[in-house]
Amino acid sequence: MQKLFPHPYLSATLLLTWVLLMNSIGPGAVLMGGFLGVVIPLLTAPYWPEHAAMKHPLRLVAYIGLVLGDVVVSSIQVAAIILFKPVDQIQSAWICVPIDLPSPEAQALLAGTITMTPGTLTADFAADGKSLLIHSLHAPDPDAVCAEIKSRYEARLKRIFT
Amino acid sequence: MLDYALSFAISCFALALLLTLWRLATAPTIPDRILAVDTMVVNVIALIVLYSLMRGHALNFEAAMLFSMTGFVSTVAFCKYLLRRSIIE
Amino acid sequence: MSMVTEILISTLLVISGVFGLIGSFGLLKLRDAMQRLHAPTKATTIGVGAALIASALNTWLIAGQVTWHEVMVSVFLFITAPLSALYLAKSHIATTVDRSKIPPTATKAPWAELRRVPKG
Known part of the structure; x- marks a missing residue:
């Protein structure tokens, strides 16, 4: 079982993607999707030796909902800044x-979450993966932005993956 | 009412496309030009969606998907070329 | 078509048009190269997202068919927007950004993009 499906989440995603692309759940679409779901993970397994350990996959759904709500709020904020703030009053910061x-x-x-949410953008990451370089469009108080990211998103992700 | 809203949205995206075209011509640096092309691709996808809505038939799904895929891949390929001076390592 | 559906779809279309226009306008208005990156990733994505939702609602409520193609396009745009933004930010850092403004990392390891020698 482990040999046939090295990445079960990837297989399920491929099957779902194929069915949605065909826009039908006829036997042909399911069969082809299942075939792709078996073959593609097997062919790409050498490039992806480690297994994604997700302890609580269900919490991911709630997380995606939270992020989608934040995307709408962040777009309105960014649009307001672009429209109504004079250019020389926008205080951008590297965090x-x-x-x-x-x-x-x-x-x-x-x-990815940071890029899609309020006024922030992931620009780079450290070589050891222990810090992210973030550019904020309008941040009078950089420490508050950092604290909000840690409490709002990182804490939730930690609960999903550990 | 739907027709007015549709015309409004299409004019907005057409104007946005013109603005990005202007940006593409006058951008100061190369990453700015890539960003302008990326925004143009997203605007074109919106225009495809709105056009299908206006003509009343199903979404021109293949066109929208191909545009988003080629747009994404070309953005990443341009940036990788700028960063590493080669696209495939 | 009922009045409520028409109002809903029209509102979504107007929202999409306004956000798409703001995204491209921000590209022209903002002065700093990194600031310009913010406008398309957020405003334009929500503009296209609203247009796609309007299209999906249109086929569902008026033609009576459920179609997932709009969902697929918007999911694809949502996944790729942060990636292209990250690559654009990296090429900005490599070419134009004033590196003395970038703070150091929390640990001793350097930023991935600053390890390499700058290229002219």
Whole structure:
């Protein structure tokens, strides 16, 4: 079983993606999706030797919901800044956020979340994966931004992955 | 009412496309040009979606998906070329 | 078509148009190269997202068909937007950004992009 499905989440995602792409759940689409779901993880397994350890996958759904809500709020904030703030009053800042997440998958998820949410953008990461370089569009108080990212997103991701 | 909203949205995205085209012509640095192209791709996807809505048939799904894929891959390839002077390592 | 559906879809279309325009306008207005990166990643993504939701609602409530293609396109855009933003930020750091403004990392390890020698 472990040999046939080295990455079960990847297999399930591929099957779901194929069914949605075909926009039908006929036997042909399911069969082809299942075939791709078996073959692609087997072919790409050498590039991805470690297994993504997700302890509580269900909490990920709540997390995605939270992020989607934040995306809407952040877009409105950024739009307001672009429209109504004079250019010389926008205080941009580089912020270094120290992170402590176990796996590369969790770090990538946090980086993506930061880019999509209020006025911040992941610009780079440290060579050892212990800190993220963030650019904030309008941050009069950089420490508050750092604290909010740690408490709002990193703590939740830690609960998902450990 | 739907027709007015649709015309409004299409004019907004057409104007946005013109603005990004202007940006592409006048951008000061190369990463700025790549960013302008990336934004243009997203605007074109929106125009495809709105056009299908206006003509009343199903979404031109293949066109939208191909645009988003080629746009993403070309953005990353341009940036990788800038960073490493090669695309495939 | 009922009045409520029409109002809902029209509102979504107007929102999408406004956000798409603001995203491209921000590209012209903001002065700093890194600031300009913020406008398209957020405003334009929500603009296209609203247009896609309007299209999906249109086929669902008016033509009576459920289609997942809009969902697929928006998921793809949502996954790729942070990646292209990260790569654009990296190429900004490599070429134009004033490196003395960038803070040091929390540990001793350097930033991934600053390890390399700058290229002219």
